[in-house]
Amino acid sequence: MNRAKEIVSGCNKRRAWVPLAAALVLGLSSAPNAVAETWRLEAWERMLDYSSPSRRLDHQPLDTAARPWRLCALYPHLKDSYWLSVNAGMIEQARRLGVALTVKEAGGYDHAEGQREQLKQCADGRADAIILGSVSADLHTPAIVEVGRRIPVLATVNRVRPEGVDAMAGVDWYRMGYLTGRFLAERHPKGSPMVRAALFPGPPVDGGSAGKMRGFTDALSDAAVEIAAVRYGDTGKLVQLSLIEDVLEEDPSIDYIVGAGVAAEAAVGALRARGLQGRIHVVADYFTHGVYRGIKRGHILAAPTDQPLLQGRISIDQAVRVLEGLPVPKHVGPEVILVTQDSVDGIDLGASLSPPEFKPTFGVPVPGAADGMADDRASNRHLQPNRHL
The missing domain is CATH 3.40.50.2300 (Response regulator)
Incomplete structure (x- = not known):
């Protein structure tokens, strides 16, 4: 020493x-x-x-x-x-x-x-x-x-x-949340039919989930998107899957699941098992290997990568x-780059994954x-x- x-x-x-x-x-x-x-x-x-x-x-x-x-x-x-x-x-x-x-x-x-x-x-x-x-x-x-x-x-x-x-x-994780929210706001601008989203931001850690949530909600201030539920939890896949299953049981009429990378990955399987793929859409608020595959296969709409x-x-x-x-x-x-189904083939994966x-x-x-x-x-x-x- x-x-x-x-x-x-x-x-x-x-x-x-x-x-x-x-x-x-x-x-x-x-x-x-x-x-x-x-x-x-x-x-x-x-x-x-x-x-x-x-x-x-x-x-x-x-x-x-x-x-x-x-x-x-x-x-x-x-x-x-x-x-x-x-x-x-x-x-x-x-x-x-x-x-x-x-x-x-x-x-x-x-x-x-x-x-x-x-x-x-x-x-x-x-x-x-x-x-x-x-x-x-x-x-x-x-x-x-x-x-x-x-x-x-x-x-x-x-x-x-x-x-x-x-x-x-x-x-700035505020920007991560803001880009995610802006993606939804552009799909559902004010005056269009209202849609409902359930959020799974991960653990309630100040500066992480809290920052993402502020950015996300600010981006939706002039959009036809209602936040129907928010569920926090550790970013283990079983924890996130359990939270998603609970929300789907309580409110199967939601239109979007928006969440941490692991939550988005878990949502794809949960929706497939219930026959809800295509009706309920998935958006991730950060980028992982599973999110990348989900975007490539059309199961996840978008995610920002930092x-x-x-x-x-x-x-x-x-x-x-x-x-x-x-x-x-x-x-x-x-x-911070927003990755969508239109842009996924053009990103530098070597900097993200x-x-x-x-x-x-x-x-x-x-x-x-x-x-x-x-x-x-x-x-x-x-x-x-x-x-x-």
Whole structure:
């Protein structure tokens, strides 16, 4: 741990935080081996404040790290392919840069205490920086502040409070909800026959489901769409299927099921089993492998993608930049793109979805480690998921 403190202390002394405007002038490519690849991103002026001004940014990711840093990434879960795609992006970028990566997943959004313990495990281990996909917008704030005094903490995908956070990779989930709602509003403008939608936004996590809901309802302010029911729940497929079945039993006259990627996937099977495909339509509010297949096959009408695989890559790039004192975009995210049956064949799947053969991967070892592990002290507990949660 003393070694980690010395590394971070040294980095902190030479960390000259470059304001965003200066970083833009530099092109964020001050690393000598920047690759030709460019990521088209949105950069917010104030970190974790989506109400602040934003601008487009052409960002060149690093080609290699100066040393084999040890990163630790925490996810809410790996129950659906959204976080699998984030995982794939992180693994790809860690291997590309030559850094070690340990991955832990909490087991669900109701495991805040377990994830807080994982955060401390990473900090007390040999991690040089932590990337947190949080299960809560604010429950971890004291722990983040405490850990952030010792090593950098970065946030990914899910919103947290900015205290103690060095950088963020993520998009405004309000926009995800707004694009979903606008799709329905354009199909059913004010003055047309009223339709009724049941919503399944996922867990009631502030900054996630809450942001999507605000965007969705704002987009419907001038549309002939009535929200008939709202059901929150963890994004496990069985949980979402149960919620959908309950609503269909109570109100089979709904016209739309709109929900999280897993909910949309579950809805396709539930409607088929009841002979309701074609009468009740399905729209997803984020993009997964199953949603992609559903759109391709005509079972799901549309979904926005925030390019989760690319977000995973961005987080690794940010972490290495923070550790090496390089210019870093404090809060950036990919463009949010609405995918429909008309546009699905033209999107860049490589930025949104993990490859078909990719499986959950819980570690990238230190490059050159003789035994294939991170080192003799980073044993299986670092490279395997926490199964007790």
